[in-house]
Amino acid sequence: MVYRRYGGPEVLEPAELPEPKTHVDTVLVRVKAAALNPADLALQAGALDDALETYFPVIPGWDIAGVVERPGPATPEFSAGSEVIGYVRGDVQRTHGGLAECVAADVRTLVRKPGTMSFTQASGLPLAGLTAYQAVVHALNVQQGETLLVHGAAGGVGSLAVQIALSRGARVIGTASERDHEYLRALGAEPVTYGCGVGDHVRELVPHGADAVLDTYGHGVLTAAARAAAHDARVASIADAGLTDVLRVFSRMDNADLGALVELAEADRLHVRIGATYPLERAADAQRALAAGDVAGKIVITIG
Structure with missing residues (x-):
């Protein structure tokens, strides 16, 4: 799902884009679930246009859970088949967000998925x-x-x-x-x-x-x-x-902090409350539900 101009849920549309390219320290992740956050709505509305470079079309979404499909040559942390979660926020808005079948992610934005959590639950953990x-x-x-x-x-x-x-x-x-x-x-x-x-x-x-x-x-x-x-x-x-x-407090990606959250989850001391799930093609409806604020728990897009 992409947006080609700023706006609300109505600007989201499906698109067929080439598979993301990966570099030496990035991996290709097949996304299983992507959680929504209020920041997604703000960015899509253009709230940070004066702070972030934006190149349309943009794939939104920072929180992902998925499986490594193709590791890079300098990514010994992961191999094909590794289950991961990530906070894939970038300094530039473009086609690198989580509302997609695949995303190319810097290994510094990823950690292993908690074995005790489903992909849906785990996607709500990063941000x-x-x-x-x-x-x-x-x-x-x-x-x-x-x-x-x-x-x-x-x-x-x-x-x-x-x-x-x-x-x-x-x-x-x-x-x-x-x-x-x-x-x-x-x-x-x-x-x-x-x-x-x-x-x-x-x-x-x-x-x-x-x-x-x-x-x-x-x-x-x-x-x-x-x-x-x-x-x-x-x-x-x-x-x-x-x-x-x-x-x-502003969140930032920190591998050790995200790893500590994984350890708490695997120790059964941390749970993510899921309020609703939507398929990728209904991402606009999911954004409307997030904006309405009536859902108790994370709203997650399931993919694949």
Whole structure:
């Protein structure tokens, strides 16, 4: 699926393109599943036209899971048949995205697929997982015995952040709508409902306030729930820019971080919540579902 101009889901169209070429340190991956992310919609709409070179047609999609079909001569990490996941974001937008039968991927963007996950589940791990891991581990440095408050805890990034923090021995409180409270309890978090008085509700659970706060929701929640944090709390956000004393988290591909996520998954300590799957030819419908925000869990395109 490609787009030949900026726009919404309506600009996506099927296309027959040549098989991607590979170089010495790239491999050809036959894609089995590709997860959607809000960034896909933003880029397709032209939101970063002033920051990224774009050459139409563009194949969108950064998160993939698939099988190596042809390794490069300088890629000893993988062989034909290796099952991999990848965060294939490029510095240029062109025909290298994941909504395709095959993608040529730099080996630095790939790691082995968790053996405990299906291709569908594994495709939802790279971007959301890296964002959550880098927020919890690097930005906030959440430690055993601390309390982490996650705003938007049932979302794609939030739910993974909950699990990563729990794996580090932290206590986790998560804000979410009522419909997701049982899901958060199943993960091991303590749910609190969004809305008026959320800071007081958190203080009822943690009188001294949360040691660390991760905002994956935005919409001014950090200001509205400021009372929930301890006076010296470490605060990070992936959704709200411009606040003082708040660490802004942007994900980046890091082989070691993505490998750590694979190890957590294989230890049964990290699961990806899948909300809906669509075949490749219905990618536009999948984007509409993502934009509507009504699906609880990752939206994945299945291919082949």
